[in-house]
Amino acid sequence: MKGTVALVTGASGGIGVATARRLASLGAAVALVARRRDRLDELVATIAADGGTALAVQADVANRNEAVSAVERTVASFGRLDTVVNNAGEKGLLYVTHAALLPVVRAAADSPRRVADLVNIGPTIAFSDAIRRQLVGQNVRVSVVGCGSPDDVAAAVLRLVSREPNGANPSDERPQRAAAPR
Ligand SMILES: NC(=O)c1ccc[n+]([C@@H]2O[C@H](COP(=O)([O-])OP(=O)(O)OC[C@H]3O[C@@H](n4cnc5c(N)ncnc54)[C@H](OP(=O)(O)O)[C@@H]3O)[C@@H](O)[C@H]2O)c1
Numbered sequence: 001m002k003g004t005v006a007l008v009t010g011a012s013g014g015i016g017v018a019t020a021r022r023l024a025s026l027g028a029a030v031a032l033v034a035r036r037r038d039r040l041d042e043l044v045a046t047i048a049a050d051g052g053t054a055l056a057v058q059a060d061v062a063n064r065n066e067a068v069s070a071v072e073r074t075v076a077s078f079g080r081l082d083t084v085v086n087n088a089g090e091k092g093l094l095y096v097t098h099a100a101l102l103p104v105v106r107a108a109a110d111s112p113r114r115v116a117d118l119v120n121i122g123p124t125i126a127f128s129d130a131i132r133r134q135l136v137g138q139n140v141r142v143s144v145v146g147c148g149s150p151d152d153v154a155a156a157v158l159r160l161v162s163r164e165p166n167g168a169n170p171s172d173e174r175p176q177r178a179a180a181p182r
Contacts (some may be wrong), residue, residue, distance in 0.1 A: 002027030003160065004111065005078040007071065009061050009096055010088035012039035015121060015147075018154035019085050024052030026162065028083065031074035033057045040147075061092030071099035081162050082107040087121040097131060108139040115165040119143045119157050139165065 006023045010016035011032035020030045024047045032040045032054055040056035055077050059070040070158040075081050081103040084091045097118060108116035116139065120128050124144055132142040143160045145153055 001083075002030045003088050004113075005031070005074065005080050005107075005182060006083035006085065006161075007031040007033060007057075007074050007081060007096070007100065009033045009070075009092055010121075011043060011146045011170075012036040013087075014150035015153045016085070016087045017043055018150035019087065020052070020054065021047060021052075022084065022154045022158045023085075023161075024054055025050060026085040026158065027052075029053040029055070031055050031057050031070070031078070033059050033061060033166045034088065035060050044072045061088050061096050064095045067092060067095030068099040071096065071103065075103050080107045080110075081116075082111060083119070084123065085116045085119045085157055086124070093120060093124060097127075101135075104140055104172065105135070105138045106163060113165065114139055116140045117143065117161040119145060119160060121145050122147055141165075 006021045006028040008016050008030060011020045012034035020032055020043060024030045032043055034040055035058065037058045040058060044054045044056050057070045057073050059066040061067040080102060084100045084104060086096055104116045117139060118131065128142050128144045135142065145156045
């Protein structure tokens with residue numbers, strides 16, 4: 001995933017930390033979003049020590065303005081946004097996804113892999129399906145991962161986002177669902 005940029009919400013807690021570390025280990029630059037700044041700073045240092053790139057973005061994603069700013073700051077810092085992992089609650093899911101739509105569609109159009117990903121953690125099938133319909137033809141895959149242990153969820157997310165695109169319009173597919181094995 002070298003050259004790509006990911007944003008992970010809830011990156012101060014179990015699932016978000018594990019997912020951000022795995023994305024960074026595959027070469028993505030990762031924006032870490034949550035409210036607890038000290039936790040984010042610790043994770044930036046851990047990822048840097050492992051040879052990766054990360055940015056702490058302190059935000060309450062239940063606040064629309066802060067969610068929009070978090071996405072804007074990510075794009076301003078890293079230049080693009082290819083992968084969004086929504087892991088921080090319902091309101092954050094709505095606000096972050098809407099703020100990310102334009103940059104993610106742009107990333108899918110200009111990335112060498114010609115694909116971008118929105119991954120929603122937890123019971124978000126109806127919302128994910130509505131977003132998928134909105135994105136038909138834009139090469140943005142929309143996936144849902146069920147909850148489980150942080151490592152299992154992180155592994156499921158990585159399997160989804162590192163797939164090679166297998167068709168002209170991946171967003172024409174139903175949302176991929178990956179149950180994290182327990
Ligand atoms: N693990 C499970 O079995 C399970 C089961 C059902 C649902 N889920 C859902 O899966 C997600 C992650 O689970 P987890 O086990 O990793 O939970 P967790 O350890 O409690 O992490 C939740 C993360 O979301 C962040 N967060 C919460 N509200 C936020 C807000 N308004 N703005 C920004 N960040 C916010 C928290 O960070 P800050 O407090 O620093 O902001 C934290 O990093 C949660 O949404 C949880 O509801 C998990």
